[in-house]
Amino acid sequence: MRNIILLLVLVSNIVSAQTADALFADANNLYRQDKYEEALTIYKQIEDTKELSSELYYNIANCYYKLNKVAPSIYNYEMALSLDPLNEDAINNLTIAHKLTLDRIEPLPKTLFQKISNNFFEKLHYNTWAYISVTLSIIGSILFILFYLSYDSRKKRVYFTVSILSFLLLIASLMISYQQFNTYQNKKEAIIFAEEIEIKNAPTSSSDDIFILHEGTKVSVIDSVDDWKKIKLIDGKIGWMQSNNLKIINNF
The missing domain is CATH 2.30.30.40 (SH3 Domains)
Known part of the structure; x- marks a missing residue:
């Protein structure tokens, strides 16, 4: 019985994904025909199915921008970047959309660490930093095993040095991942x-x-x-x- 339920859930998810893909294609076609309100209606239907993606919010934002709705366009570009901070199209269009706002607010000067954090650490999601940590732990473990098994003194030095470097980078990536997780949890x-x-x-x-x-x-x-x-x-x-x-x- 449990297997049947799991199978039904899996089939339902597959059908839902296929439906979302079909709706996404239809909405894109409407957008290309300059039918922004009709495209927006379909994009919002996809959002209701919880098949969320950075591309979906990016397209929703583009529709609002074309309809001269400043706040919804900026909000949805931000949502797109929340899902994918490296979405360059969303970054560029958000910069353009900001020019439509009336408020010009100058940020406070940032410290060197804040600049490094904004320009490097925060570009990646905390999940990505977690994956980097796992990868570094695997690499470090393999290199340490090779160091232990190797009989060549030159290779042993290389394996040991690189494995230590991997573990140091692992500690750093774990700290960044933890910091990024706390930032995401507390940031509103x-x-x-x-x-x-x-x-x-x-x-x-x-x-x-x-x-x-x-x-x-x-x-x-x-x-x-x-x-x-x-x-x-x-x-x-x-x-x-x-x-x-x-x-x-x-x-x-």
Whole structure:
């Protein structure tokens, strides 16, 4: 009975994947015909099936961009990059979409370590760093076994040196993987969807306005109270806004 259930689940997944592929092709054809709203409807159907991919969100974002909807286009480019940080098309189009936003916010200066982290470590998902760690552990183990079995002193030195280097790199990759995992778990970023929103100094409607943001701006969510979110900008500004005016970027 259990085997039958597993078989049914497997068949269902295969059929679902085939259906998603067919829908994806249909939506792409509509997009090429400049039928952006029709293509978007089909892309959203695929999203509902949970057959998610960076390419799906990239195409959804392109549709919104063509329809001059700034916030949804930026949000979906960010979703595409959440699934694949190395999606160059999404990176390039996101840069173009940002030019449509009204807010120009200068980031705070970064330390050398932050620059290295942004330009190298964060380019890869923590799962990728985990795979690198596993690969290095296998390589190091094989080289250590070869060192133990070899009778040639020159080869033994090479095997030992490279195996030690592999284990040192393994430790470094494990540390990076752990750090990246914690970053992904704790990071909450969102896109402003309100055309214009006044940011408050406290989570109440009667509190003072401290600055104004516009649709498409990316913020970090650092706290929440009831239906209010405490946000932080890349320039260090902090304030409160109602939750229904922004949309959280999911971490996968």
